[in-house]
Amino acid sequence: MSHTGEIIALTEKWSARNYQPLPVVISRGEGAWVWDVEGNRYLDCLSAYSALNQGHRHPRILQALLEQAAKITVTSRAFHNETMGAMLAKLCGLCEMEMALPMNTGAEAVETAVKAARKWGYQIKGVPADQAEIIVCRDNFHGRTTTIVSFSSESQYREGFGPFTPGFKLVDFGDIGQLERAITPNTVGFLVEPIQGEAGILIPPEGYLSKARELCSKNRVLLMLDEIQTGLGRTGRLFAYQHEKNAKPDLLIIGKALGGGVYPVSAVVGSREVLGVFRPGDHGSTFGGNPLGAAVAMAALDVIIDEELSRKSAESGRTLMEMLSAIPSKHVHEIRGRGLMIAVEIAKSSGPARPFCERLMKLGVLAKETHHQTIRLAPPLSVGRVELDLIANAFREALR
Ligand SMILES: *Cc1c(COP(=O)(O)O)cnc(C)c1O
Numbered sequence: 001m002s003h004t005g006e007i008i009a010l011t012e013k014w015s016a017r018n019y020q021p022l023p024v025v026i027s028r029g030e031g032a033w034v035w036d037v038e039g040n041r042y043l044d045c046l047s048a049y050s051a052l053n054q055g056h057r058h059p060r061i062l063q064a065l066l067e068q069a070a071k072i073t074v075t076s077r078a079f080h081n082e083t084m085g086a087m088l089a090k091l092c093g094l095c096e097m098e099m100a101l102p103m104n105t106g107a108e109a110v111e112t113a114v115k116a117a118r119k120w121g122y123q124i125k126g127v128p129a130d131q132a133e134i135i136v137c138r139d140n141f142h143g144r145t146t147t148i149v150s151f152s153s154e155s156q157y158r159e160g161f162g163p164f165t166p167g168f169k170l171v172d173f174g175d176i177g178q179l180e181r182a183i184t185p186n187t188v189g190f191l192v193e194p195i196q197g198e199a200g201i202l203i204p205p206e207g208y209l210s211k212a213r214e215l216c217s218k219n220r221v222l223l224m225l226d227e228i229q230t231g232l233g234r235t236g237r238l239f240a241y242q243h244e245k246n247a248k249p250d251l252l253i254i255g256k257a258l259g260g261g262v263y264p265v266s267a268v269v270g271s272r273e274v275l276g277v278f279r280p281g282d283h284g285s286t287f288g289g290n291p292l293g294a295a296v297a298m299a300a301l302d303v304i305i306d307e308e309l310s311r312k313s314a315e316s317g318r319t320l321m322e323m324l325s326a327i328p329s330k331h332v333h334e335i336r337g338r339g340l341m342i343a344v345e346i347a348k349s350s351g352p353a354r355p356f357c358e359r360l361m362k363l364g365v366l367a368k369e370t371h372h373q374t375i376r377l378a379p380p381l382s383v384g385r386v387e388l389d390l391i392a393n394a395f396r397e398a399l400r
Pocket of ligand 1: 049104105106107108110141142143144193197198226227228229230255256
């Protein structure tokens with residue numbers, strides 16, 4: 001048995017089977033590239049679901065990690081630390097918001113936003129106790145906690161995990177009429193991804209977010225944007241809502257690339273009116289806002305801005321879409337995307353996307369299917385012409 005085979009066998013023996021990884025064992029990474037235990041090199045076109053927008057082991061982010069690790073790593077929020085305030089100030093500045101609440105994973109930040117919206121609803125909007133409603137979209141992905149899967153429309157995410165948290169209402173993504181009809185006096189928030197990532201990179205009709213913003217303002221409903229995957233440059237803007245006019249949310253949920261590809265850091269960013277509802281003891285996290293994570297997040301944000309990764313993502317995304325669209329193939333149903341968040345949807349008649357991903361892997365491109373038919377292409381945002389050519393050539397070969 002190969003080294004790869006042994007490691008996979010050991011892993012599968014001891015780990016719960018909540019994932020089905022491609023059969024590659026990665027042992028090293030740098031920038032957009034990773035190497036497996038046999039020494040083969042691959043271009044990483046998943047970027048850990050956009051946690052690696054800055055690339056693997058970015059030197060500036062690693063330096064921040066090491067420097068902070070040499071001083072103090074975790075304090076808990078029972079004491080102040082030197083780095084959290086500065087990081088949140090930078091984050092709020094970039095988001096043009098007044099306050100932030102730091103957590104670790106994306107799901108925790110979504111939970112935090114749900115709690116903030118409910119408490120704001122009771123304290124500020126005057127919704128009767130325990131009657132708050134939050135509107136969400138079908139095919140959403142906001143994480144895996146029991147409350148979050150309570151409002152998933154994907155049966156596999158829910159099956160066997162009930163009973164569920166009440167207080168959520170589903171509408172079709174992109175349908176502004178349905179949103180309008182779903183709003184009641186007890187509605188406190190509308191939680192939505194600007195582009196639905198896990199559902200297959202689904203882009204709503206133009207103007208959807210601006211109209212949702214208008215409806216939310218008119219009805220005193222909080223617009224809560226989950227930009228955990230779309231944020232921090234991925235779609236060619238710092239945040240995906242900036243593709244539309246006047247779509248700024250009340251609560252912006254950020255994660256993944258905020259941790260610079262080395263450490264989980266997430267946050268909810270918003271107005272003083274909303275995040276001001278939290279009082280000491282209401283909510284918390286042992287690791288949330290720790291100095292190591294804060295130092296990493298600070299460097300992660302600096303890299304996105306200083307290296308102009310949003311602009312690079314927009315340009316490379318445009319080029320890559322053109323290159324892919326120029327490949328003639330009966331296997332491709334549609335290519336869509338924004339910036340370097342691109343979906344290649346395989347025609348139903350050509351079977352599922354997984355075998356294409358396995359072929360791409362053998363050609364040196366790591367990509368993962370999402371929802372059976374779709375291959376997601378989301379490399380680190382710093383990729384250049386060499387990497388884009390490699391992706392296009394691998395696709396030409398894999399689609400033959
Ligand atoms: C990944 C993701 C989450 C969950 O983040 P975790 O860090 O895995 O908990 C939530 N929302 C969106 C849009 C995501 O892509």
